[in-house]
Amino acid sequence: xxxxxxxxxxxxxxxxxxxxxxxxxxxxxxxxxxxxxxxxxxxxxxxxxxxxxxxxxxxxxxxxxxxxxxxxxxxxxxxxxxxxxxxxxxxxxxx
Amino acid sequence: xxxxxxxxxxxxxxxxxxxxxxxxxxxxxxxxxxxxxxxxxxxxxxxxxxxxxxxxxxxxxxxxxxxxxxxxxxxxxxxxxxxxxxxxxxxxxxxxxxxxxxxxxxxxxxxxxxxxxxxxxxxxxxxxxxxxxxxxxxxxxxxxxxxxxxxxxxxxxxxxxxxxxxxxxxxxxxxxxxxxxxxxxxxxxxxxxxxxxxxxxxxxxxxxxxxxxxxxxxxxxxxxxxxxxxxxxxxxxxxxxxxxxxxxxxxxxxxxxxxxxxxxxxxxxxxxxxxxxxxxxxxxxxxxxxxxxxxxxxxxxxxxxxxxxxxxxxxxxxxxxxxxxxxxxxxxxxxxxxxxxxxxxxxxxxxxxxxxxxxxxxxxxxxxxxxxxxxxxxxxxxxxxxxxxxxxxxxxxxxxxxxxxxxxxxxxxxxx
Numbered sequence: 001x002x003x004x005x006x007x008x009x010x011x012x013x014x015x016x017x018x019x020x021x022x023x024x025x026x027x028x029x030x031x032x033x034x035x036x037x038x039x040x041x042x043x044x045x046x047x048x049x050x051x052x053x054x055x056x057x058x059x060x061x062x063x064x065x066x067x068x069x070x071x072x073x074x075x076x077x078x079x080x081x082x083x084x085x086x087x088x089x090x091x092x093x094x095x
Numbered sequence: 096x097x098x099x100x101x102x103x104x105x106x107x108x109x110x111x112x113x114x115x116x117x118x119x120x121x122x123x124x125x126x127x128x129x130x131x132x133x134x135x136x137x138x139x140x141x142x143x144x145x146x147x148x149x150x151x152x153x154x155x156x157x158x159x160x161x162x163x164x165x166x167x168x169x170x171x172x173x174x175x176x177x178x179x180x181x182x183x184x185x186x187x188x189x190x191x192x193x194x195x196x197x198x199x200x201x202x203x204x205x206x207x208x209x210x211x212x213x214x215x216x217x218x219x220x221x222x223x224x225x226x227x228x229x230x231x232x233x234x235x236x237x238x239x240x241x242x243x244x245x246x247x248x249x250x251x252x253x254x255x256x257x258x259x260x261x262x263x264x265x266x267x268x269x270x271x272x273x274x275x276x277x278x279x280x281x282x283x284x285x286x287x288x289x290x291x292x293x294x295x296x297x298x299x300x301x302x303x304x305x306x307x308x309x310x311x312x313x314x315x316x317x318x319x320x321x322x323x324x325x326x327x328x329x330x331x332x333x334x335x336x337x338x339x340x341x342x343x344x345x346x347x348x349x350x351x352x353x354x355x356x357x358x359x360x361x362x363x364x365x366x367x368x369x370x371x372x373x374x375x376x377x378x379x380x381x382x383x384x385x386x387x388x389x390x391x392x393x394x395x396x397x398x399x400x401x402x403x404x405x406x407x408x409x410x411x412x413x414x415x416x417x418x419x420x421x422x423x424x425x426x427x428x429x430x431x432x433x434x435x436x437x438x439x440x441x442x443x444x445x446x447x448x449x450x451x452x453x454x455x456x457x458x459x460x461x462x463x464x465x466x467x468x469x470x471x472x473x474x475x476x477x478x479x480x481x482x483x484x485x486x487x488x489x490x491x492x493x494x495x496x497x498x499x500x501x502x503x504x505x506x507x508x509x510x511x
Contacts, residue, residue, distance in 0.1 A: 001402060014404050018394045018509055020348060037494070043506050044437045044493040045344040048335035050397040073349070073395045076402070 003069060004081050008062060015061040021046050022054040022068045025088050050074055056084060097202050117282065118289035123296050126322030127155045129476060130314060132301050132337060133330035134158025136167035136277075137454055137461065139284035139295075140469020141329055141476070143201065146291035148470065149477035154293045155323075157316060159300035163281030166331050169399075169431035170462040171354050171388045173367055173378065175212045175272035176237045179228045182487030182499040183440060184235040189484045190467030191237065191271060197466055203283030205275050206381065212272035212367040213242065213250075215416075217261040221371055225267035232269070242266045251368060253419045261372035261415065274367060274378055280465055304340040304451070311341075311450040327452045327476050329468070332397065332432025334455035341448050345455070346437040346493055348508040351396040351430045352388065352459045353405055357423040359383030368416070375412030377420075385423060387413060391433060391459065393509045400430045433459045438498035439511030443471050443481065443488040452476055453490075458511055 001013035028038040047053075050073055057067045066084035071077065096102075096115055106113050129145060131138045134156045142156045158164075174194050176187035198205050216225045222241070229239035243265045248256060256263045289295055296318070303315035304326070313322035330337050332349045360383050369376040377387035389409035392401045406428060413420045436442065436456030441464065443454050454472045457464060471482035481488070487499055493506075504510040 013394075013402075020395070020507075020509070040494045041344070044346040046335070046346070046348050046508075047344060048348050048395065050333075050336055050349075053395055055395065071394075073397050076396065076398060 001076055001078065003057060003067065003078060005059065005062070005067065006081055006083055007065065008059075011059070011062060013057075015059060016057040016067075017060045019056040019058060022056050022084075022087070023047070024056060025068075025084060026091065052079070098204075117286045118295055121294045121296065123155060123157070123299060123316070123318055123321050124294065126313065127294070128153040128324050129155070130321055130323035130326045131156045132314065132326065132328045134162045134285070134295060134297065135165045135329065135331060136163070136281050136284065136465040137329040137331070137457075137468045137472070139163070139281055139288055140465050141327060141454070141472040142293045143284045143288040143291065144470045144473040145476060146288060146293050149473050151477055152292060154288075155321065156288065156293060156295050157299045157301055157314070157321065158295070158297045159317075161297050162285050162295060163278055166431045166433070166461060167281045167465065168278050169354065169429055170277055170459075171376065171378070171386050172274045172277045172380075172462065173212065173272070173376065174207070174275055174463040175269055175367075176463070177212070177214065177228065177232055177239065177267065177269045177272065178501060179231050180499055180501055183501065184231060184237065186467055186471070186484040186488075187464065188232075188235050188237045189470070190464050193466035193470060194275065195271070197283070201283045201287035203279065203286055205279040205283050207275045208273045209271050210273040210366045210378075211268060211270045212369065213247065213266035213268045214369045215247070215263050215266045215371040217264055217372050219264070222264055225265075229267050238269060238271050240268050240270070242268050250366070251364070251417075253363075254368070254417050255415065258415060272367065277462060284469070301337060301340070306341060306448055306451075309447070309449055311448050323450070325450045325452065325476055327454060327472055329454040329472060331434050331455060331457060331461060334434045334453070338446075338453060341446065341451055343446060346442075346490070346506075347434050347456050348395050349397055350391045350393065350433050350435045350509055351398055351401045352391045352433050353401040353409070353428055353430045354386070354388040355406075355409060355428045356380070356387075356426050357385040357420070358426045360385065360423060370412055370416040373412035373415060375409060375416055377413065377417070384426060385420065391435070391509060397432055398430065399432055401428075433457070435508035435511060437493060437506040437508060438500040439502055439504065440499035441468070441488050442490055443468065443475060443485045444490045445475070445479070446490070
């Protein structure tokens with residue numbers, strides 16, 4: 001698989017480490033009411049769709065940036081690559 | 096029709112005209128007491144034990160493709176019970192004991208061959224870990240022994256003992272481990288279940304679940320609605336898709352695992368060898384092909400086929416362990432979809448829906464577990480209580496901090 005890095009252009013997926021579902025960015029508030037259940041769901045449960053999947057890849061053997069890759073789990077086709085930083089900021093995260 | 100040596104002779108003398116189809120091909124009835132979703136090894140074993148051991152009736156197995164067409168037909172056929180943790184080892188040893196009596200039990204030749212499995216170690220620390228694992232196995236009634244370097248060399252002189260980075264220092268041996276004919280396991284359970292009155296319904300995909308007031312009433316399928324008092328789901332890589340029909344998110348990711356077989360060779364490996372440094376394991380089939388595999392590809396996939404980097408990685412592992420393999424040509428590779436759980440251990444449990452039960456999260460260790468998985472799932476379905484060897488396989492173990500993490504990797508399914 002080739003991941004089209006937003007800054008570096010097309011890179012072999014072998015340069016990356018895979019983490020999984022991009023929802024891992026959305027860490028719940030650990031001090032809120034019901035935080036134990038929310039954190040359990042965040043850490044352990046996954047959507048795991050057959051089809052389009054947004055997922056986190058880390059460019060370990062490159063510029064060490066985190067990417068959100070939109071990829072089809074049935075065909076392995078990659079349709080979109082974003083910097084995870086931009087995705088997090090769009091959700092209102094400051095850093 | 097029971098199979099026996101006498102029967103083979105009789106049929107040989109009468110032109111083989113007496114053989115009949117091994118199982119019926121029934122249409123689904125309007126309702127059953129038990130519906131098992133998934134006609135793979137685990138689902139068929141569940142139906143078989145439910146009918147035979149737990150004396151239940153009105154059972155159907157619904158399979159979206161053909162029987163045994165998923166992971167039970169795609170694995171590297173290894174059976175073993177060499178686990179470390181309390182939550183796992185009694186279960187896998189129970190499975191090992193079922194393997195030992197399986198063929199007589201369901202009257203079918205599954206070619207169970209206890210040819211011995213060795214896990215190589217390459218450092219003193221790894222020897223300590225192997226010794227600890229062996230002790231844990233023995234404490235749970237399994238067999239284990241530590242082989243030194245010379246004992247391993249006597250068995251497999253062609254291994255690379257003097258690799259500068261990973262010299263072979265010995266191995267943990269389980270002599271009762273070995274291999275089985277994977278397809279025949281599915282066929283044996285299917286035939287056994289059919290003989291006990293279970294309806295095996297193929298080309299019947301579950302497309303929805305009918306749930307009212309927190310209770311399951313049946314499943315919508317591509318062949319119409321099938322009512323059920325209890326529904327057991329054992330669908331491996333499709334677990335998340337099927338359980339989503341009940342509104343559940345699972346602690347599971349689906350990953351692709353590749354396996355490999357070489358051209359047929361003369362007898363070379365009479366047991367199973369696993370490399371302790373890279374992830375590589377190899378045995379030789381009765382047809383002569385070297386059957387081997389390594390890591391999963393590492394990203395979510397439902398494709399049932401993998402990518403080239405892992406093939407290269409497995410080939411490197413093979414060359415590091417046994418350079419002799421470089422002379423063999425690769426005949427085939429294939430992929431299966433693994434239900435990788437968050438701690439590398441399975442789930443056999445009730446769900447929040449009354450009458451809906453789940454069996455999955457087998458990662459890439461599901462084949463060896465087939466008999467015990469079926470038995471324990473049947474036990475849960477029939478009695479509503481977990482089997483004594485499967486009490487730890489609960490959904491809520493993650494919430495309670497009771498994960499069964501053999502590799503200590505945490506909730507990173509692609510590393511288990």
